Structure formats: structure tokens, C-alpha cells
Amino acid sequence: MPAERGQPLSAGCGRGLIAARAPGCPTVKNCDSDGMALITLRRNFCHISDFWIPGAVAALKIHPANHVQKIVKDRLPVWIYSLQPELFRVRFHYSYCKNFHSENGNDLHPAAEPWVSQVQEWNQPQQSLKNEDEEMLYRRLHSFISPEEVLSFIGTLDTVPVILASAALHRICELGHRNGEQSLPKGILENSIFQALCFQCERDPSHLTNASLVMTLQSLVRLSVDSQSSLVLNLMTECQSRLQRGSLEAHHLCILGESLIRFQGSGCEILELVIFQLQSENLENFTPEDIVAIYRILQACPEKLDQHQTFLNTINSFSLSMVSYLSPKSISHILTALVALDQTHALPLVIKLGKYAVRYVPRFTNEELRKVLEAFVYFGHSDRFFTEALEQHVAAQCLSMDPDVTSSVMEYCSTKRILSKPIFDAVAESFVCQSEKFSPHQISKLIGPFGKLNYLPPNASALFKKLESVLFARLRYFPPKMLLSLLHSCSLIERHPVNFMSKIFSPFFLQRLQGKESCLDRVSLAQLTQLFMTSILECAFYKGPKLLPQYQVKSFLTPCCSLETPVDLHLYKSVVTGLIDLLGSRLYFGSKVLTPYCYTLDVEIKLDEDGFVLPFTMDEDVHKRVALCIDGPQRFCSDRKHLLGKEAIKQRHLHLLGYQVVQVPYHDLELLTSRSELVEYLQRKLFSQNSPAHW
Structure with a gap:
């Protein structure tokens, strides 16, 4: 009482x-x-x-x-x-x-x-x-x-x-x-009894307990009451008086801080005093709800992060002991705040929050789950148990999930290269059944991972037929770069957008794609070039407009957002050592060779008409070229021996261009225990009984 x-x-x-x-x-x-x-x-x-x-x-x-x-x-x-x-x-x-x-x-x-x-x-x-x-x-x-x-x-x-x-x-x-x-209905706000309650609190705030005072202020925030009303100003004055006397406890300070942000913003002078007093409180006085409130208060003041970082570091460390007491909503709030405050050094806290998030996957609301997924994407965190819980949840609830959450699930899988067939299959079925619920942005985030992770669901025919009909009906609503990325993703898994190639190669679309910039960005040019190569190599029946030379790149390997994955340096050195032992000299193969077709080969070996290995410097009498692909873990889906879409299309195109593609995956090399075993392995790969190559 x-x-x-x-x-x-x-x-x-x-x-x-x-x-x-x-x-x-x-x-x-x-x-x-x-x-x-x-x-x-x-x-x-x-x-x-x-x-x-x-x-x-x-x-x-x-x-x-x-x-x-x-x-x-x-x-x-x-x-x-x-x-x-x-x-x-x-x-x-x-x-x-x-x-x-x-x-x-x-x-x-x-x-x-x-x-x-x-x-x-x-x-x-x-x-x-x-x-x-x-x-x-x-x-x-x-x-x-x-x-x-x-x-x-x-x-x-x-x-x-x-x-x-x-x-x-x-x-x-x-x-x-x-x-x-x-907000409350107008009938409630104009009710004489409700107004009398407000008047009572306005007239006599000094008789309120600390708890009643801050809770009343919090209620007015939720009711969207004018911050300049006499009721709010009286309560604020009383709060400031008690704050200056130091009579507010930790829990009251947290409630007051959040209310001040909503009423007066992060520049409020009283808020600085609240944060200062919070820093002087004993951490043991904070409940889990108070910790969440502190994160939300600091989240609202990112411009003052430098002066509060020491306090935030203390809260990050203390929160590790509180994670087990947090509700699903609290976990979502803290992860959201950590993202907003760019706490990339607080990975121990993120990891522990992720472990406890596993048990709450079915209990998260759509919005809370979306925030959790966005935080995991931001921090690059993934957890096998979380993925398993997500698979069960999506498979059971996909048709009733919010489209924004569905696209966030796919973005999480795409970012961490998680090829989860239960998730992908359920999402594909959801899109076929209710495509009208998805916005262009959500469709792009939903379809893109199928191409990136090189996966066709069981209903692939229905999925891409539905996608095509959606594009025809709503094409003008897709921003140019989004549309290009979406169509490029389809081509990675041999679902070539032939009916749209004439549109994206047209000068009108290219002008829209360029926008107000002086030139197109490197990624867009690379995607256009690869789509053009696809139209030549895999869509011989396409007779529409061609991509003009000024929009074509010379190499798909770029420092950022590359259409090729750079070779793993450790594996590359190991394979090069084995090739020298096998061929007898470094002279007989080339490394990191840029082809006339924009692709970069990890290792290239030239063969004459009889299948003998030629010195790499010779360009005459070359009858066959061997493209040795040293595929490290980054070229595969996470925890799977399944090539990514961009590596699959590269090997597919090299084969169509006449190269003999030899794949050397990392999971084969990890089984080799000695240098002699490596040489024997490379010999089997390059000079098998069915191969015409000799050395």
C-alpha cells in the first residue's frame, strides 16, 4: 500500500x-x-x-x-x-x-x-x-x-x-x-471523470510517492499528452525537485529517463542528471527491466555515446549475469540497442543473448523476432541451435508470419550462408500462396537467397512462374537496382529472366539505373555483364538487344561485392606446392589468371593437342586449358558441401567456354595428411585414366 x-x-x-x-x-x-x-x-x-x-x-x-x-x-x-x-x-x-x-x-x-x-x-x-x-x-x-x-x-x-x-x-x-x-478514444479523454483524475494529479503532485509520480508521467507519455500542458509541466517540476534531492531510486530513475526522452528528446538537461545518477547507483540495485530501460535511454542518445561509453561497457559486462532473467521482449530490446549503439566489441553479450533467444523463438512476436534477426545479421552471429529452432517455427508458422519477418529470416540465412531446406521450402510455399502480401523490397530479400545459396525448392516451377507474373504486374514499382539484383539472382540458378532481358539492356532502363550519378556503380555493371554473358552462353534463343560495350566490365573480381570469391590463401599455397612437386617446375602453370571472359582462374594449365602440359608462357599450340578451382570454405554454404550460386555459374560458364574445370574443394584437402598424399591427389584430379592430359 x-x-x-x-x-x-x-x-x-x-x-x-x-x-x-x-x-x-x-x-x-x-x-x-x-x-x-x-x-x-x-x-x-x-x-x-x-x-x-x-x-x-x-x-x-x-x-x-x-x-x-x-x-x-x-x-x-x-x-x-x-x-x-x-x-x-x-x-x-x-x-x-x-x-x-x-x-x-x-x-x-x-x-x-x-x-x-x-x-x-x-x-x-x-x-x-x-x-x-x-x-x-x-x-x-x-x-x-x-x-x-x-x-x-x-x-x-x-x-x-x-x-x-x-x-x-x-x-x-x-x-x-x-x-x-x-491513444485513448476521444470519449475517454473528454470524460469528466478522466479529466478530474488528471486535475487531481496536476494539483497535488507533491503528495505522490516516487513510484506514483514516475508512473503517472509514463502514463501521460503513452497517452501522447502535450509536453507543454500544465499537468506534464507540474509533474516534471516535481520530478526535477526530487531528482536534485537525490530521493529517486534506481528503478524510478529508469522510468523517468525513458519518459523524458519521449517528452523532451535526448537533449533534455534533466536527462543528463538522470544518466549521471544512474552511473552512481550500485549495479545490484538494477532489475532486469531496469537494465533494458538503461539500454533504451542510451540508445536514444547515440550522439553522446563517447561520454557514456565507460558506463555502457559496465552495463554490458553486468548484463551477462542478467541474461537468464530476461523476457523475450527484453532480449529483443537489448539486441536492438546494441545495434543502434554499434557495440561490436560486446560479442560475449550478443552470443549469450543468442543462446537464450533459442528457447524463445516460438514466443517472440513478429516484430521482436525481426529485431533479433537484424541484430544477428549486424553482428555476424549465427547459432546452430537457433537455426534449428527457427526452422521449426518457420515451417509451422510461415503462412501466418508477417512478410517483413519472412524476408528477415531469408536475409539472415543469406548473410550467414545457411542453406536451410525446411526454411527455404516453407518460404517458397508461402510466396506462391500469398505473393500479393509482399512488397518489392521484401520480394527481393526473399528470392535473392535462393540464387546466392544455389538452391531450387521442390516447387521451383510454381515459385518462378509466380515471380514472373508478379514482375509483369508490378514491374514499375521495383527500383532499378533492386530489379537488376533480383533478375541476376534468378540467373545464378539457371532460371534465366529471358522475358526481361530486353528491358534491362535498353537505354531507358540503363538511364534509370544510373539515376543522378555520373556513372553506374561497379556491382551493377558486373551484374549486367554476367547477365549478358548468360544470354549468350545459356540462352542462345535470345535475340533481343545486346548490352553496349561501355556497360561491360573486364573482371568480376572486385575488392567489394565481387561476383567471384577470392581464393583462400592458405589452400592456394598448399596446392601450388603440390603442383610444383607434381609438374616439376613453377613454369608449367599460371596463377590468378584473368581470362578474356571476366573470370579469374585460381590456376590455369595449358595442354597441347596430345594432352601434354605446355609451359604457361606459351600461347601457341594450346589445344586445351584446364581451370583448377581451389574452393575454400567461403565458396560453399555454411556447414555444407554445396557451392554458392556465384561459384556454380562461374564453373558452368567456364565449361561452356571450353575450359576443363577441375574442382579442388577444401573438404578434400583437409583429409590429406602429408605432402605426398597431396601430390597423389592432384595427380588423380589432373591426370586420371579418362583424361587426355600428360606430363
Whole structure:
């Protein structure tokens, strides 16, 4: 029960003990002088169970008879929980309408002053009764399921202390947000009882407890109340006063900090004082909810990250011990804050949050799951158990998942090169069934990973047929670069966009693609060039426009966003050593050779017409060229012996260009234990019995 008591919200208008009586119930004229009247009143109440009189509790409390105290204490819980709002006949009068109130016809007391005339006369049992009464009022308040019920209940009370008014405001706001409303209906905001609650909190904030004060401010934030209103300004002034006195505890500071950000932004001077006091608090005083609030406060002040980084480092370390107590929502909030604050050095915390996120995958909301996935993508984190939980969740819920979450799942798989067939198959089925739900951006994020990870789902025919129909219907809504990347992804898995090649090779599309820039970016040019090569090598029936030479690149291997994966240096050195031992000299093969077809070969070996190895410097009498692909882990899907799409199309094109493609994958080389075994392995690869090559 709150320790402080505030002003009454309303004033009784000179009521005696009974303001309305039931039939057969005798009128009590003077309660203090007639003990038998109380007994008669008690007997009548035993027969009228649904009859309760506002104000009667206050009058009974001050009666000195012990047996009356016991009767009231025994009967009070039953009466309060059997209340029916429509039976209340005595409504309170708002404090701004009445300046004075009277109790039992005694002296009037100013409504602006606490009514304490009888409190000092109460003995200990009577004080306990009052505490029990308030506790029951709060429990009743939290049993309602709509703002209207709360207002109806408040309207039946004779007096509403400021603390109860604060609790009622908070409950109304809480119920409004629980129902999915961003703000309360106009009817609630204009309700006279609701306005009276606001007035009560505005008039007398000094009588609020610390908890009630900050919770009221938090409620007003959720209600989108004007930050310059007198109610908010009064509460802010009181908060600042207590803040300067250092009387706010850690939990209150966290609530206040978030409210200040919403009302006044990160530049608020009071917020700096809140953060300063938070830094001086003992970390053991923070609950998991407080830790989440601190992250959100700091997240709102990224421009001040440098001056708060030491405090943030402390919170990052302390949070490791709190992860097991965090809810799914809290885990999502912290990961989001770590991304916003660029805490790439806090990987231990990210990893531990990821471990606990595994168990919460089915419990995350769509938005929370999306934020978790975005954080994992940002930090480059992946977890096998998290992926397994995600597979089960997506397979079961894909058709009901938000399209934004579905595309985020695919982006997570794409970034970490996770070829999860359960996820890809479920997503493909979802797109075929409800393609109209996906925006162009979401479609691009959803289809791209199929090409990148070189995977065709069981319903590939239906998937790409649906994609083609969507593109025909909504082509103008796809930004040029997004459309180019999408069509390029399709070509990686031999789903060539022949019906759209004439559009993307046209001068009109190229001008749109270039936009206001002076020239096209390197990645777009490389994608256009590879699509053009595809039209020549794999789509001989295509007779549309060609890509002009000025839009073609010379090499697909670029420092960033390359269409080829650079060779693994460690594997390359190992294979080169084995080739020297096998061929007898470095002279007989070339390394990192750029071909006239834009592809770079890891190793190239030239053969004459009889299959003998020629020195690499010779260009005459070359009958066959061997392209040795030293494929490291980065050229495969994660934890799978499955080539990525860009490596598959490279080997496919090299084969069509006449090269003899020899693949040397890392998982074969890892099995070799000696240099002699490596030489024997390369000999089998290059000079097998079916191969015409000799040395």
C-alpha cells in the first residue's frame, strides 16, 4: 500500500452515514450517539447483500466500539467485491467544482488540504482496516479489463486520493495499449471523470510517492499528452525537485529517463542528471527491466555515446549475469540497442543473448523476432541451435508470419550462408500462396537467397512462374537496382529472366539505373555483364538487344561485392606446392589468371593437342586449358558441401567456354595428411585414366 496519502478528488456534500437507504432500513440520525443504530444497520445489511453505501466505510472507521470494528472488518471484503456499478446512487463531486466538503455534518475542511482530522484518533486496529481497504481498492482497480470500467468504478467513490488517481490513470493507459490502441478514444479523454483524475494529479503532485509520480508521467507519455500542458509541466517540476534531492531510486530513475526522452528528446538537461545518477547507483540495485530501460535511454542518445561509453561497457559486462532473467521482449530490446549503439566489441553479450533467444523463438512476436534477426545479421552471429529452432517455427508458422519477418529470416540465412531446406521450402510455399502480401523490397530479400545459396525448392516451377507474373504486374514499382539484383539472382540458378532481358539492356532502363550519378556503380555493371554473358552462353534463343560495350566490365573480381570469391590463401599455397612437386617446375602453370571472359582462374594449365602440359608462357599450340578451382570454405554454404550460386555459374560458364574445370574443394584437402598424399591427389584430379592430359 502506498505510504503517502493525497488530497481527495471529490467532496461529499454534507452526507451523513446513509445517503440512500433501502426499503425497510431505518434512518440513522446520529451514529455517534446511538450505538443501537449501528447494530440495526448491520442487521439490515445482512439481508441486503447487494447494498453498499459510499461514505459508510469512512463513518464506521471512526466509531470507538470494538465490536463494530470487528463487524466492519469481517464484512468489508464481501461488500467491495460484490459491487455493481449500476447500483451506486451517490456520485462524487469533482474537486474543481467543490471547494469544501463535510463529513457527517461536522466542520467543513478546505478541499485543497488533506483531510486528517480523524486519522490521529485511530487506534492500531483501525489503521490496519484503512490499509486493508486501500489494498482492496487497488486490487479491484487492476481487475478491470477496459478503461470504461475503471472510470465507472472511480465515479462511485466519495474521495479519490491523489495516489489512487495516479494508479487509475496508469491502469486506463495500460488497458488502452493492451487493446492495441495507440491513444485513448476521444470519449475517454473528454470524460469528466478522466479529466478530474488528471486535475487531481496536476494539483497535488507533491503528495505522490516516487513510484506514483514516475508512473503517472509514463502514463501521460503513452497517452501522447502535450509536453507543454500544465499537468506534464507540474509533474516534471516535481520530478526535477526530487531528482536534485537525490530521493529517486534506481528503478524510478529508469522510468523517468525513458519518459523524458519521449517528452523532451535526448537533449533534455534533466536527462543528463538522470544518466549521471544512474552511473552512481550500485549495479545490484538494477532489475532486469531496469537494465533494458538503461539500454533504451542510451540508445536514444547515440550522439553522446563517447561520454557514456565507460558506463555502457559496465552495463554490458553486468548484463551477462542478467541474461537468464530476461523476457523475450527484453532480449529483443537489448539486441536492438546494441545495434543502434554499434557495440561490436560486446560479442560475449550478443552470443549469450543468442543462446537464450533459442528457447524463445516460438514466443517472440513478429516484430521482436525481426529485431533479433537484424541484430544477428549486424553482428555476424549465427547459432546452430537457433537455426534449428527457427526452422521449426518457420515451417509451422510461415503462412501466418508477417512478410517483413519472412524476408528477415531469408536475409539472415543469406548473410550467414545457411542453406536451410525446411526454411527455404516453407518460404517458397508461402510466396506462391500469398505473393500479393509482399512488397518489392521484401520480394527481393526473399528470392535473392535462393540464387546466392544455389538452391531450387521442390516447387521451383510454381515459385518462378509466380515471380514472373508478379514482375509483369508490378514491374514499375521495383527500383532499378533492386530489379537488376533480383533478375541476376534468378540467373545464378539457371532460371534465366529471358522475358526481361530486353528491358534491362535498353537505354531507358540503363538511364534509370544510373539515376543522378555520373556513372553506374561497379556491382551493377558486373551484374549486367554476367547477365549478358548468360544470354549468350545459356540462352542462345535470345535475340533481343545486346548490352553496349561501355556497360561491360573486364573482371568480376572486385575488392567489394565481387561476383567471384577470392581464393583462400592458405589452400592456394598448399596446392601450388603440390603442383610444383607434381609438374616439376613453377613454369608449367599460371596463377590468378584473368581470362578474356571476366573470370579469374585460381590456376590455369595449358595442354597441347596430345594432352601434354605446355609451359604457361606459351600461347601457341594450346589445344586445351584446364581451370583448377581451389574452393575454400567461403565458396560453399555454411556447414555444407554445396557451392554458392556465384561459384556454380562461374564453373558452368567456364565449361561452356571450353575450359576443363577441375574442382579442388577444401573438404578434400583437409583429409590429406602429408605432402605426398597431396601430390597423389592432384595427380588423380589432373591426370586420371579418362583424361587426355600428360606430363
